[in-house]
Amino acid sequence: METTATTADTCAGPEPAARRPDGRDQYTISEVVAFTGLTAHTLRWYERIGLMPHIDRSHTGQRRYTNRDLDWLDLVGKLRLTGMPVAGMVRYAEMVRExxxxxxxxxxxxxxxxxxxxxxxxxxxxxxxxxxxxxxxxxxxxxxxxxxxx
Amino acid sequence: METTATTADTCAGPEPAARRPDGRDQYTISEVVAFTGLTAHTLRWYERIGLMPHIDRSHTGQRRYTNRDLDWLDLVGKLRLTGMPVAGMVRYAEMVRExxxxxxxxxxxxxxxxxxxxxxxxxxxxxxxxxxxxxxxxxxxxxxxxxxxx
DNA sequence: TAAAACCTTGGAGTGCACTCCAAGCAAGCG
DNA sequence: CGCTTGCTTGGAGTGCACTCCAAGGTTTTA
Missing domain, CATH: 1.20.5 (Single alpha-helices involved in coiled-coils or other helix-helix interfaces)
Structure with a gap:
């Protein structure tokens, strides 16, 4: 079953699942889902439209996100709730890459x-x-x- | 040509087109467009979905809005930019009617x-x-x- | 090693809030 | 009276931001 956003995070679960230190920061897509509240669908869609930097892959092709990616997603989340359209964020992402x-x-x-x-x-x-x-x-x-x- | 929203209201035109006093407050849809910044399409759509109270009609069936309707549209405008979904506003409108x-x-x-x-x-x-x-x-x-x- | 949970893809579908269209009456002016 | 501009309708179309699906490969747990 595809992991969907667990929005109703009733009363602080066992642990907020802390980030790992830089160097051993390799998160699967479902870990990122837990961190950001976005769905896996949305994360993959963000990548398709050019809103994400290049995301590392495991030797079998699965996504491995880093702390840096998580930071970027935090910024995106903030900008998103200012009402900034996704296209604007993509433009910003492009400039960063350039x-x-x-x-x-x-x-x-x-x-x-x-x-x-x-x-x-x-x-x-x-x-x-x-x-x-x-x-x-x-x-x-x-x-x-x-x-x-x- | 259907009146579209004149969003780019460059530098305060001749007059902000003041409201008329209660009693002689009969506005055509295009006057309401000028007041609210909404399009005529949107005003008619608001009516269809039950977001407006009953709107008076001229003897030939054209809409005639009152100051009260303008006040309601002001409130709707405010609620709209809080991100409240239209369905919620419709619910509120229904309660007022009830x-x-x-x-x-x-x-x-x-x-x-x-x-x-x-x-x-x-x-x-x-x-x-x-x-x-x-x-x-x-x-x-x-x-x-x-x-x-x- | 087998089952269960997780991850992959491209493309199609959804929900919201408008937005527009065509065809036809209505209103105001010279 | 004719002309232009404005208003009417139902229904179809648009753009945005996701959201989901099917079919299949991967990883983890028992």
Whole structure:
């Protein structure tokens, strides 16, 4: 059976399965699934679309991820929840592969992303204010109904 | 030609097209497009899926939106950018239509949404920190390259 | 050594939120 | 009155980000 994302990680299992030290950092795809919460499908898909660096293989062709790959996936995860489209992350990954001459471009992409994130936080705080007002309204209405009944 | 969303609203046009006072608040679909930034397609689609209250019609069957409808669309817009799925908003809309006995359910839905928003803000602030660190790294690298060249 | 669990591939399928289309009425202007 | 622009409908199409499948090879556990 293909390993699917165990999202409902009820109450901290036995161990968070710690990373191994650099040098002996060879993780199977299902270990990476456990680390990242992504599915194996998604990890393979990320590779197909060029979002991952080259991933090592065992002598029989199975993927062996490193700590560096895990770090990259952490960054991808963060960028993903900023709403950055996958295509943008692929562009960044390509620039990383292309080498040092892309430094300024990468810098600019990251700064643009930072601006977006700041903006999104502001929007959400705005929404939070609206929500608070509405929730207070409902709380008042609830109290009014309660006192009416008493 | 069907009116499409004028997203690139270059530098504040002539007037933000103010709302009319209650009583003479009858907006055509294209006016609502101008107010909300949604497309006419999307407004009609919202109606089909039950996300809107009943919308008045002119004697020939064209939609006539009110200030109240505009307020509702504002709320929908806010909820939309919290990442709330449309289905959740439809559920909320249904509860509003069902009347007063859904007050507590609505209250709970709003509170759950508020929790989500708070969480999302926290995640984004986390991401912002990562971004700041990376941006500083690139800035330092840039400076190093510059001084190397000098 | 045999069963069970895990990993491989390309390509097809899914769910969401729109997005567009064609054909035909409706409205405002000279 | 005719012309242009706007609004109507149901249903089909799009783009994104996965998500799953079948068939078969690999690794681990008993």
């Amino acid at each position: 080498g040092d001459h892309t430094y300024t471009d990468r810098f600019e992409l990251l700064e643009a992303t930072r601006r977006d994130v700041r903006e999104r936080i502001a929007e959400l705080q705005d929404t939070l204010a609206v929500l608070d007002r509405k929730i207070n309204f409902y709380a008042d209405a609830g109290r009014a109904l309660a006192s009416e009944r008493s | 009347g007063d006995h859904t007050y507590t359910d609505r209250f709970e839905l709003l509170e759950a949404t508020r929790r989500d928003v708070r969480e999302r803000i926290a995640e984004l602030q986390d991401t912002l920190a990562v971004l700041d660190r990376k941006i500083n790294f690139y800035a330092d690298a840039g400076r190093a390259l510059a001084s190397e060249r000098s």
